[in-house]
Amino acid sequence: MHPEDDLSRVLGQMLDNDGQSAVLSPVKVPSVATEVADRLMTAVAVGEYLPGERLPGERELATILGVSRATVREAIGRLQAVGIVEIRRGRTGGAYVRASWTEATASAVRRTLVPRWAELEQLFDLYGLVEGMVAATAAQRRTGSDLSAIRMGLDAYASATTLRDEQLADRAFHAAVVAATRNPKIRALSQEVLTRVSLGFPVEPYGEDDRESYQRALAEHRQMYAAIADGDAELARDIATRHFTITSEIMRTMLERSLSSAPDS
Structure with a gap:
């Protein structure tokens, strides 16, 4: 059994050890x-x-x-x-x-x-760890065609002119990174954790049209691509783990916005 398959099994058990997730x-x-x-x-x-x-x-x-x-x-x-x-x-x-x-x-x-927040915090942590593993594995296994696909997603993200174009390019970039692992079990694990983080919907939160967040994401996409192209697994892991905190920040911002709008706030 590949180590990644064993990790997928163990993490799957961790996700389900409390029964069906509330998310x-x-x-x-x-x-x-x-x-x-x-x-x-x-x-x-x-x-x-x-x-x-x-x-x-x-x-x-x-x-x-x-x-x-x-x-x-x-x-x-x-x-x-x-x-x-x-x-x-x-x-x-x-x-x-x-x-x-x-x-x-x-x-x-x-x-x-609010009722799900404690579990979501744990899932945010797990999501970063899983996506760090994805990027590290991609750096070890990527081929020339994988790098071309990742680069295509990166270029599309850099040239996007609308929020929807950004979102689609972001999905393409990360899908290409996951594909470079060459392991369907890793792909399934990444999708499962994403779905749980995203309230049951298999799509990444993207937030509002914020230029500062976009520039940060673009810089991290470029850094991740470079690390994967160089075969630097540990650097790719570190960048991806940091990059996926964007998801938790989006969710936290929306929660804080909702709380500030409460009648007794």
Whole structure:
């Protein structure tokens, strides 16, 4: 057995040792539609889905959250009612994000993040460790084609002119790094931890259009690429572990924003 396979097994056991995660478990609350709507509003607030982007369809969301399509439909209706999404008809129809934050968002973020925060802090730590291992393994195993793919993602990120382009390029860059490990178990582990960090949605939080954060991410992408290209596993690990604190910072910023908007704040 490869060491990475054993690590994947052990970490999988760690993730599940308390039973189903509160972040990923099927929704079980008195008002399921409220919980689903809150989780979707929080996902939009932290930038998992950006303005102008189409949310996953009813069937996909029902599978992700472990609820019925009728519940998803009711939750989407609530997002529409508060102005977070608009419903478009036709061939490319669906629920499209209109705004990342409305008057209804703060309470939804509080209800979603506050009860989960202790577990999320542990997951943020684990996420950084896993992605550090991913980058280190990529540095040891990358091929010329892997480096070309990583470089393509880096160049796309550097030349992005919209937040959506940045997000897509960021995903492409990190997907290429994961692919360079040449181990499907590592890829699955990375995706599993990301999904748990991201409230059950398999996409990275991206935050608001912040030039300072973008410049930091771009610099770290360049550093990570250079370390992987040089085969410097330890440097790649250190850069990636630091880089993935961006996710926890985005989530923490949204939590703090929601708390500052509380009626008694």
